[in-house]
Amino acid sequence: MRSVSMPSAAGSGLEPGFRGVICASFGVTGDTAGHDTGDRPRHDLRFVSANPEALADLRSVLGCSHVGVRLVLAGPPADIRAAAAAAAECGLLEEEMTLLCDEAGPRVVYCPHCRARTTVGAAGTEAECSGCATTLFIADHFSRRMGAYLGYSAHVEEAS
């Protein structure tokens, strides 16, 4: 019971009332292949990014699924965050989702000073805040609530 649907065909390859595991990956690096779903039926989805079409496909797949279904999301945090929000709107609960954040993809950093979100590339541990231009040190901590990494002032000791 393994099916792979391309983004355009998403939703159509799924039998109505699906209660297995939906594995959706985003971007080139997002990969749910390593996620073991045991003997539960599995439905794979692959998207370039969490763009409106991808989210619409995800919604339609969830729309024909039934309670008992689980969702695994893999890819860059920004995409996962958008997909998780769409899934929640469909009635899926937090404990029914597994988020596999891809640390190597672009990251969203949250600025504690001005609350702006800045998208930065995979490399580097510092970024300039798009809101207040503070140099942010990117902490390891990914906040699920904010859907972003937490940044803090990189040179705070020199600033004062």
Place this chain on the structure above:
Amino acid sequence: MTTTALPISAHPAVEGGLQLEVTSVSVQTESIVSIILANPSGGTLPSYVPGSHLVVQYGDGVNAYSLTGSGNAPSEYAISVLRVEDGAGGSMAMHQLAVGDRVYVSRPRSAFAPVSTATHHLLVAAGIGITPVLSHARAAADRGTTSSLIYVYRPGAGAHVDEARELLGPALTECSNRTGFQEVLTEQLASQNLGTHLYVCGPGAFMDGVLGQARELGWPEARLHSEAFGAAELDEGEPFSVNLVRSGIKLEVPAGVSLLETLENAGKTIPNMCRKGICGECSLSVLRGAPQHRDLYLTDEEKAENTTMMCCVSRSEDPELELDL
């Protein structure tokens, strides 16, 4: 009727509540009567959250009964009472109430609320467990949310059957035997859209069965809601131990003995009143371990926090609880 006349003073568990008059008593089944209570001076009563219950004083005791209305600006409160022949629960006294009698009641309390984000309510009730679930079905109909109900009752012993039929139409499934019920339940648990939440009320073993089956079919805890059935129905439970951190002692709570009794036997004085999970007086702080909540006092959220328990009825999910005592 001296046993049911308004007592001289209100029981502490209904303090700050209301003094209502019985305006109607109707027989539902051989052992269940519905009692309508209204404000003696007219006017609407406080609104309540669907699934709420009322603490009603009888003589010098109190008991809790589910309200069966939708709760929206009610002009009366309706409860249904199952007569428990050998119970000390006051159901006999309640069955003797007559039109014109006055009773003290608490304000409605919510401990079995519908989830506001749910788009469908799957309701499952057995016997007198129909009462809070009927409230949910009415409120859902009022708000334009859908609900469906599986109602299990012995033939001829079902309360509110006509109302349920009228309210739910084809969304009502009536079951009178276990096999038929199992089939319907499995089928419905496996065919719910993602916005559905499950609400179950009935005897303990019945609820355990329904919740267990839902979990097996992949329903997470956050979708499962249940209402304990009243003290008379509580089973004796599993033994567990408690560690009283401040006193530095450890006690064993055997099956069939409450934590409150165990503490009292050990010489502890714990404030208490109703001794059946209604009044909230015997609350204890839990430092470690998950209580098995069987009271009607704490809300679902408070229960989920696992930091407070009502020691007169609640027990433990874990082999040991650590208490701030």
